[in-house]
Each structure stands twice: as C-alpha cells, then as structure tokens.
Amino acid sequence: MEWMAPNLFPVAWMSVSSTYVIRLILEGLLIGVIYALMALGLTLIFSVLNIVSFAHGEFYMIGGYVVYVLLNKFKALPGPAALILAAVVTFTIGAVFERLFLQPMARGQVDRPSEYAILVTFGLSFVLQYIMLAIMGPFPKKAPRFFSFPKLDLGFLRTTRTTLFLGEIPLPGGRIFAAVIAVLALMAILYFMYRTWTGWALQAVSQDRNAAAVVGINPLNMNTLAFALGGMLAGLAGAVLVTVFSWVPWVGVPASAKSFVIIVLGGMGSIPGSLVGGLILGVVESLGTGFWPNPATAQAYRDVFGLIMFALVLLVKPTGLFGRKL
Amino acid sequence: MTFRRIYVLWVLTGVFLLGLLFYPVLPKVNLQSYWLLVGMTALFYAILASSWSLLAGYTGQFSFAHMAFMGLGTYAAGIMIRDWGLTPWIATIAGVLVTGVVGWLIGYLCLRLRATYLALFTIAFAEIFRLVVKAEVKITGGPNGLEMPPYQRPEAFDRLMKAILPYWDANQYVPAYYTMALLFFLSLLFMFFLVRSRFGLFFRAVREDEEAAAALGVHVVNTRVLAFVVSSMIAGLAGIVFHHFIGLVVPDEMIIGRMSLIIAMAVIGGSQNLVGAALGAIFIHFALEWLQQIPMPLPVLERLLFLESWGFSVDLQAGLLRTNAWRMVGFGILLMLTLRFAQNGLISPILDWLARKEAVEEVAKRFQAQRDMGAVDAVQPVTSPANPTDDLEAEGEKA
16 A cells, blocks of 8 residues: 555755756757657648548657668668658658548548548558558567767767767767757758748648638648648658667557647647647656656656646647647 | 338347357357357457447547546456455446546546547547556556456355356356346447437537537537546446456556557447447457468468568468458458448448338328328328438438
C-alpha cells in the first residue's frame, strides 16, 4: 500500500542547480522542434482538408523505417539521401491514400464525412502498422548514426564525436542533428507556405474553398498536396529520430498523441500555434520528466504531461492558444 | 402460407442461439480448452464491438479508449482484490463503477466539443494509460501482468449445473464459456432495449442534428456522456469477467492494434446495428483463427517460399502457410474498403434486408385495411416500393 502516499518531494528543490534546469530546457527545445515539425504536418492537413489524420503517427513510423532499411541495405548511401527518400515515400503514400479514400469525401460521395474521415484515417493507421509489423517484425530496431561532429574546442563550446558540450551541459549529437534538420525542414515548409504561389493556393483553400475555386485553384488537388505534405513532414520527423530512438511498428502511436496535444494546445489549424505548441510540449515534458520523483518510471510519465496539458486546454480554452473559433 | 424473409431471420436467430448454447460440444470443438478459449474470446470481442458500436453507430462519437476502459476496469478490480481483499464478485461491481467514473470525467471533458476531440483525447489517453500501467510495476505488476483470482461459485450451483449440463466440469473453460455467453446475451439485450428506449432516440437525434435535438429539449452533452459512460462500463464489465477466467491481465492487451481490431469488427459487421457488430466480431475472430495457418498442397507452398522474406512463414513439413501479421493487414484493408463502399457494414444490411420486407408489407396491409374501411379513398396506395426510403430520398433531392 506504500504506493498510495508516494514521496512527492525527494528532490531537494532548493539545491537543484540552474545548469540542470537549463539542460532540461535545452533538451526540451531540441525535441520540441521535431514535435513542431510533426504537428505542422497535422495542422496543414487540418487547415486544408478540415480533418484530423489519425494515421499521422504511422507516417512518422514509416519515415523512420525507410531510413533504417536504406542505411542497412546500402551502407554507402549518404544520410541526407536516405532522409530525402523517406520524404518521397511518405509523400507518395499520403498522395495515393488521399486520392483513393479522401477525395470521394471531398466530392461528396460519402455519407457522414466527418465520421468517415476519423475512421478511414484510423483504418490506414491500422493497415500501415500491421504491414510494418509483418515485414519488420516486432523487435526494436535502431538505425546507425550517420553524422558525427568534428572535434572542436572553443572554450565554452566543446564537441566530441557524439556529444556537444555547451559549457557544462552535454547535449547528445543525434538529437542536435535531428533538431537542425527539423529546423531546416520547418524553414523550407514555411517558405513554401508563405512565399510561393502553391503555398498561397493552399492557404487560400484553407480560408475559403469556394472563393479559391473561383480564382482558379483546384481545391481537390490542394487537398492531395496538403495531405501528402503533412504525411511527409511526419515522415521526416521519423526519419531524423530513427537514429535517436529505437523503432517498433507502434512507435507512431505516442508520437501522434503528442501531435494531437500540440494542435489542440496551439489551436486547430494554426501554423504559429503548432510551432509554439511543439516547443512548449517539448519543454514541459522535459522538465516534468527531469523532476519526476521516481527516476525508474519517469520516462513512462513523459507522455502524461502532454495528456494533462490536453485536458487543461479542453477545460479552460478549447480553441487553444491561436485557434480559430470552433 | 407465404414465404417471408422475417421467418428466415427468426430461423437464423434460433440457429445462432442454439449454436451459442451447444458450441462446447460441437464436433470440432469437442470440449477442448483451446477451442473453448477461442469461443469465449470471440464473445468477449463481440461484447466490446457491440458496445463500441452503441457509441459510434448511435451517437456518432468515436472512442479509441474502449480497450483502455476494458483494462482500466480489470486492473481496478484486480488491485482492489489484491490490496483491499475484496471478493471477486464485489470487485467486479467496484471495477465497473471505476470505469464509469473515469468515463464520465473524460466524457464531460470532451463531449462538449465536436466528435474529433473525443477521438483525439481517447487515443492519447489509451496509449498513455497503457504506458503508465506498464511502468508502475509496484502497483500493476508491470509488463508481466496482474493476477486475477477466479470467481468462487457455491458448490450447490456447480451441482445444479452438472445436473443440467453433464459436461459442465469436463473442462475449466466450460463454465467460463457459458458465463461469457450469458454476459454477451444480457449485454446485447440491455443495449438493445436501451437503443429502443427514448434514450436511443435521443442518441440518434443528437447524432443527426445537434441543434434540432437541443431545440426539442434533449440535453446534448448529457446524452452523449450517457452513451459514452454506458459503453465504457460494458467494456469494463466484459474485461473484468473475461480476465477473472483467464487469470491474468497484461498491459499489452490494451495496445492500439487491438483497439483497431475491435473497430474493424464493428465496422465490417455494421456499426449502426448492435447485432451486426457482434456478429462481425465473432465472424472475424474465427476468420483470424482460421487464417493463422492455411493448409495448402505442397507444390503450391514451394512456389510461395519467396513470401518468407515478406513476413510469412512457410511450413513445408506440416503443409501450412502461416500468415502472421498479414491476416491483420487483410482485415485492415477490408475495414477501409467497407468504410468507403459499404458504410453500413457487410452483415447488418443483410439483417436489415431480412427484417425490412416485413415492415413494408405491414404498411401495405394497414393501408389496405384502411382503404377497405373507406378511410382513404382519395389517396392512391403506394404499390410496394422496393425500398421504402428511396422515395423519401428522391423527394429530398427534389426539395
């Protein structure tokens, strides 16, 4: 019965060093960037198609497996090429699925479209999970690291092959690499959304489908593009993280749960919301895990903080931080 | 006497109930514990699928935490037995109540918003609950699972059952099977009366048009919460009873893959129809059992050896093709195709077809009677439309 009164304050709060807190925040930001990348994909899908893709985590999982398989089969393949191929594969899966199963919805060939959208994307996640389970098996896989730091020593900033030291704070290189790629991808997608004609077309469709159609944008094509791009962003997030975490066919489920938390926190359909929400979730998780009383179970509770945030947002402000009116 | 489809429905119902009753002594099953276990698992899934379809098919809300509620109830009961020394019978009731309370909290949180929010929240809740159960080894036993002690039955009850069913104690799974069958029957009956009651009408009204239902005085949120709580409590009850007979509950029973399987069962059977969903579950569970290893002639198998690298296993000695996870992929694809091309499922349209003709005849008969009495001279009778809803839809399009 000792579990009924856990020792809530084993960490002597006063003695927590500020470096520890800074380290946790930095780690949270590093992973938060990747969460933001994934949530941005979901936001893109939601703002254009007005549905939530429940297969988002499976795109993440597929992206990771593509990199893993490529790096294992072709040792000479450079890492960035594997990332690009992962993006291509997830983009294709997204486009094909959208054409086959979501386009009929946009054309009005399906009864109760909102219920159909939830179930059919969930069905896709079911299929993708079991296909990967059948092919790759249930055992955890981890892709080899395809990047190592040059040895540096700039006093404040030191690196070894695998770790970067910021003063006293060690930061794992894999995560830094993943975060850098995620930032580049984020910048590319934001440039695409805000500075190209196609991006403007996507935004136009998300604001008003009929008006967009009037000025010559085909909303159906934009649907396909948005779904495929959204899946691709999740795939990229998986592709950069496969070197950090070990990969199983259901690795996408907690990941998609995180993106759900982020889009609700940031406001459904809001691009700045998903960026800010991703960083907030990363930091909250990191701090929460870092100060969790029992280190043995801390990792399992990493996702609980997201769930608590989800519940609080639903309770206090269901539109989220930047959300449109429901 | 004219042939009527409704008679076919009655005969099929009778055959099904007899099959349910005499399943343990069917030739192939023959009281083997393996097949009894398969049968009771099928019934367990049937309860879960039909209670899921109570929520999904009648109120249009999707809970992805149905398996998590099943696990929540089971773990709550198991922990109360272990730590507080409750008897399994009382713990069953307490576990169901815990499920209801948690279901009420989640329902109250999410059901004020549109359907997507419940789906989003429950999928996160389900996965995180599983991870926490797995991590809290001290409380839940962690990945190795929690023991569930069996129910104690009075001696007299066993003697009585032995007098009725000579094979009652032939196998420890015979009582388990019959308990699940009884639970299946009762929960289906309960849900059937619930959806036939005014609450069932509220459920559908809220699904079809929220504002109209609210304007007519239906409390939209409470109606949805009621459906969610009832459906979760039935899941919890099924989980508790089932696991008391299995003896062990492990957190991986709550993985999202199982949940998808329940959804596939309900949707393929027909989520708008409780019986359809239950039949879908039973059918799919046995199909999965059969597809696990497909007997094939040797020459064919030798040609299929290349499948080994794709995750199948070819057993040349036994002449079997083992499909491993691919059978699930098959049902996943079937789920998506069903959603796309047959939204009412594959089984429930047949049931509806069998039951509907009678209704049309009934209307025609009443009409005839009224005309005979001279009540509706001016109105031309409708000459038995093939599908009574066709006309309505056509008129709706005209309007």
